[in-house]
Amino acid sequence: MTKAAKKPATKAAASKPAAKATKTAPAAAAAAAPTKLGKTELTDVIATNANLSKKDAAAAMGAMLDAVASALKAGQTVGLPGVGTLAVKATSARTGVRPGTSEKIEIPAGKKVSFKVATDLKKNL
Structure with a gap:
Protein backbone atom coordinates (compact mmCIF):
# COMPACT_ATOMS: atom_id res chain seq x y z
CA MET A 1 0.00 0.00 0.00
CA THR A 2 1.11 3.48 -0.69
CA LYS A 3 1.13 6.34 1.77
CA ALA A 4 -1.74 7.99 -0.08
CA ALA A 5 -3.94 4.89 0.41
CA LYS A 6 -3.22 4.88 4.17
CA LYS A 7 -4.13 8.54 4.53
CA PRO A 8 -7.43 9.02 6.46
CA ALA A 9 -10.29 10.84 4.78
CA THR A 10 -10.59 14.54 5.42
CA LYS A 11 -13.20 15.89 7.83
CA ALA A 12 -15.07 17.57 4.99
CA ALA A 13 -15.37 14.34 3.04
CA ALA A 14 -16.42 12.40 6.12
CA SER A 15 -19.11 14.90 7.06
CA LYS A 16 -20.81 15.04 3.63
CA PRO A 17 -22.55 11.63 3.86
CA ALA A 18 -23.63 12.43 7.41
CA ALA A 19 -25.08 15.74 6.27
CA LYS A 20 -27.14 13.99 3.59
CA ALA A 21 -28.43 11.49 6.15
CA THR A 22 -29.53 14.24 8.54
CA LYS A 23 -31.41 16.07 5.78
CA THR A 24 -33.56 13.01 5.01
CA ALA A 25 -34.02 11.86 8.63
CA PRO A 26 -36.40 14.68 9.68
CA ALA A 27 -38.51 14.15 6.55
CA VAL A 68 -59.29 9.04 38.31
CA ALA A 69 -56.49 10.71 40.31
CA SER A 70 -58.70 11.42 43.34
CA ALA A 71 -60.05 7.85 43.31
CA LEU A 72 -56.52 6.45 43.26
CA LYS A 73 -55.49 8.78 46.09
CA ALA A 74 -58.42 7.43 48.09
CA GLY A 75 -57.17 3.88 47.49
CA GLN A 76 -59.93 2.89 45.08
CA THR A 77 -59.51 0.78 41.95
CA VAL A 78 -60.43 2.49 38.67
CA GLY A 79 -61.78 0.41 35.78
CA LEU A 80 -61.53 1.80 32.27
CA PRO A 81 -63.81 -0.43 30.14
CA GLY A 82 -61.99 -1.87 27.14
CA VAL A 83 -58.65 -0.45 28.32
CA GLY A 84 -57.77 -1.88 31.73
CA THR A 85 -57.77 -1.35 35.48
CA LEU A 86 -55.69 1.03 37.60
CA ALA A 87 -55.06 0.07 41.21
CA VAL A 88 -52.91 1.25 44.11
CA LYS A 89 -50.54 -1.37 45.52
CA ALA A 90 -48.36 -1.18 48.60
CA THR A 91 -44.63 -1.81 48.25
CA SER A 92 -42.57 -3.22 51.09
CA ALA A 93 -39.35 -1.73 52.44
CA ARG A 94 -36.26 -3.21 50.86
CA THR A 95 -32.50 -2.83 50.58
CA GLY A 96 -31.19 -1.32 47.35
CA VAL A 97 -27.82 -0.39 45.90
CA ARG A 98 -26.85 3.16 44.92
CA PRO A 99 -25.61 2.84 41.32
CA GLY A 100 -22.70 5.30 41.48
CA THR A 101 -21.08 4.10 44.72
CA SER A 102 -22.47 0.56 45.19
CA GLU A 103 -23.49 1.70 48.68
CA LYS A 104 -26.36 -0.24 50.25
CA ILE A 105 -29.39 1.92 51.03
CA GLU A 106 -32.76 1.29 52.62
CA ILE A 107 -35.73 2.02 50.36
CA PRO A 108 -38.81 2.77 52.49
CA ALA A 109 -42.21 1.16 52.01
CA GLY A 110 -44.54 3.09 49.76
CA LYS A 111 -47.34 2.86 47.23
CA LYS A 112 -47.39 2.55 43.46
CA VAL A 113 -50.04 2.58 40.77
CA SER A 114 -50.34 -0.66 38.83
CA PHE A 115 -52.15 -1.18 35.54
CA LYS A 116 -53.69 -4.40 34.28
CA VAL A 117 -54.57 -4.41 30.58
CA ALA A 118 -58.08 -5.54 29.63
CA THR A 119 -58.13 -8.97 28.00
CA ASP A 120 -59.99 -7.72 24.91
CA LEU A 121 -57.39 -5.03 24.28
CA LYS A 122 -54.55 -7.45 24.94
CA LYS A 123 -55.93 -9.93 22.40
CA ASN A 124 -56.38 -7.26 19.74
CA LEU A 125 -52.90 -5.71 20.01
Missing part, protein backbone atom coordinates in the same frame (compact mmCIF):
# COMPACT_ATOMS: atom_id res chain seq x y z
CA ALA A 28 -38.79 10.44 7.32
CA ALA A 29 -39.60 11.15 10.96
CA ALA A 30 -42.30 13.65 10.00
CA ALA A 31 -43.90 11.13 7.65
CA ALA A 32 -44.01 8.46 10.38
CA ALA A 33 -46.97 8.40 12.76
CA PRO A 34 -46.34 9.98 16.17
CA THR A 35 -45.54 7.46 18.89
CA LYS A 36 -47.36 9.34 21.64
CA LEU A 37 -50.95 10.55 21.82
CA GLY A 38 -50.64 13.71 23.89
CA LYS A 39 -53.28 15.73 25.68
CA THR A 40 -53.93 18.02 22.72
CA GLU A 41 -54.33 15.15 20.26
CA LEU A 42 -56.54 13.24 22.69
CA THR A 43 -58.71 16.33 23.20
CA ASP A 44 -59.07 16.66 19.42
CA VAL A 45 -60.15 13.01 19.10
CA ILE A 46 -62.71 13.39 21.92
CA ALA A 47 -64.06 16.60 20.37
CA THR A 48 -64.47 14.93 16.99
CA ASN A 49 -65.99 11.66 18.24
CA ALA A 50 -68.34 13.22 20.80
CA ASN A 51 -69.31 16.18 18.59
CA LEU A 52 -68.08 18.66 21.23
CA SER A 53 -66.10 21.85 21.01
CA LYS A 54 -62.41 21.52 21.82
CA LYS A 55 -62.98 23.59 24.96
CA ASP A 56 -65.76 21.25 26.18
CA ALA A 57 -63.71 18.17 25.28
CA ALA A 58 -60.72 19.52 27.24
CA ALA A 59 -62.97 20.24 30.24
CA ALA A 60 -64.49 16.74 30.09
CA MET A 61 -61.10 15.08 29.81
CA GLY A 62 -59.74 17.18 32.67
CA ALA A 63 -62.70 16.25 34.88
CA MET A 64 -62.24 12.55 34.07
CA LEU A 65 -58.51 12.65 34.85
CA ASP A 66 -59.16 14.50 38.12
CA ALA A 67 -61.74 11.87 39.08
